[in-house]
Amino acid sequence: MAKSIKDLNLKGKRVFIRVDFNVPVKGGVVKDDTRIVEAMKTINYAKGQGAKVILASHLGRPKGEKNPDYSLAPVAQYVSEKFFPVLFVSDCIGETVADAVAEMKDGEVALLENLRFYKGEEKNDPEFVKALAANADVYINDAFGTCHRKHASTYGMAELIADKAAGFLVEKEIQYFSQLVKNPARPFGAIVGGAKVSDKIGVIKSLLELADNIFVGGAMAYTFLKYQGFTVGTSLVEDDQLNVVEEILAVAKKKQVKIFLPLDHVVAAEFNGAPVACDGQNIADGFMGLDIGPKTAELYIHELNRCKTILWNGPMGVFENPSFAEGTFSIARALGAAEGIVVVGGGDSVAAVNQAGVANMIDHISTGGGASLEFIEFGSLPGIDILG
The missing domain is CATH 3.40.50.1260 (Phosphoglycerate kinase, N-terminal domain)
Known part of the structure; x- marks a missing residue:
């Protein structure tokens, strides 16, 4: 220490x-x-x-x-x-x-x-x-x-x-992240969002060792859904990460970590297009997923309310656009009201809890996006270790 x-x-x-x-x-x-x-x-x-x-x-x-x-x-x-x-x-x-x-x-x-x-x-x-x-x-x-x-x-x-x-x-950050990686109160739920699976491979693999439940949102969810055989329209997908998704799901099954994926979506014909509700997991041709739908938000919030420790890194959709912000903001509001210990890291998630007006209700908001992910992945950081 x-x-x-x-x-x-x-x-x-x-x-x-x-x-x-x-x-x-x-x-x-x-x-x-x-x-x-x-x-x-x-x-x-x-x-x-x-x-x-x-x-x-x-x-x-x-x-x-x-x-x-x-x-x-x-x-x-x-x-x-x-x-x-x-x-x-x-x-x-x-x-x-x-x-x-x-x-x-x-x-x-x-x-x-x-x-x-x-x-x-x-x-x-x-x-x-x-x-x-x-x-x-x-x-x-x-x-x-x-x-x-x-x-x-x-x-x-x-x-x-x-x-x-x-x-x-730095002491406060060490205290919260050490607890996450060493001794979290359980169940431990991790919400992982953002655009790319490839950006979060390391942290997802570490979370498979640490968490009980992982909730996937953002564009990375469409790579998971495509692997599972659902149609994803023109949603952002990393085809070169489908084998990684296969590995993640196999490890999760073995370790009995439950991975939650969107049940419904908010979609549009183009990035800044008019929002359209998509009631199921399949997305029609010509449409791209840009936010989680209300059924998904309800499921995620229900399960998160049972968690004693929650980590959030990455938005549920393109929340900079009000048409595709409700999924992210509903999660933010739920975390503000959650009884468990809530840690939020990563610039977009921090922005979301601020914009949702619940920042003062979150136990710990990390000042380091990349640093917080690497702490979870490696259990510490060079700049902390060198302090002796």
Whole structure:
């Protein structure tokens, strides 16, 4: 188990906190501050302990080049206006940083420029790691969404710095996902949606070892239904994954894991076409499935209400379009009212519980889509393991 930030003496120390401030910025304005708010507990704790707090993050994909479109300056300004003064440092390594940190007083906060302005960040380049670590006495990882990456700021630094720990956000993620993979209250139901079976093979195979019930939605359901001999019209299907579906269903049968597939659908002649109710599992030629139907939602919700642990990753349909959103939102509302422990991971599912207005009723909403899936698949993550 990783050490906690509470286990370390921070007073007067240069405390490097890897945060996830990869937030949507348009026209120099922060559009969604969820990730910033999530990091505040750790930042405020370090401030209160008298640390010199050095925040570092990536933003977008600048591909190792300095690009003003991906600058963290607007984020520093946002934090300064909404929370507390933050010094923005126009680089993340070198003399500019060293000089700025040398001037800092205990309890002050600085935000470094985008880590991915250097190729060394994603390559975990030893020289870049050394340059980052030169301005830190203590290393804290509070960016769960990047813990599955062996990058300089999420892995390399933790190899170099002896005083290291998880921030409160990463601790909370570890607590919930460890419980899911080690000791879930049963029955354990997993809802898996999204477009492609191929994106979720690893996690589905892991869930076959962990869950009692798996509820399939989204376009990936049509690959399962096609394998079972149903007609799927022009729905998105991965023909090259039919053998994988065969394997998944065989393992599920052997392990007595029940896999639920849609009983009915909402379909359309084209992607943004008029919605048509499809009462059975077969979809007629010329139509594509774009959401689960009401019978499916009713069945899934009935079975989920019997579960003591529920994981949700991936929408039930194209919920960005109101015509095909009801399946996803009905599941979201049911999870908000569920009595079991509910964990939601993955950007689309998180967006759905927010839009359905039930986010504050969910036990845990993960800040890392890919990271949460890899935690379920592998039982831990490199950025957490390296914290010792």
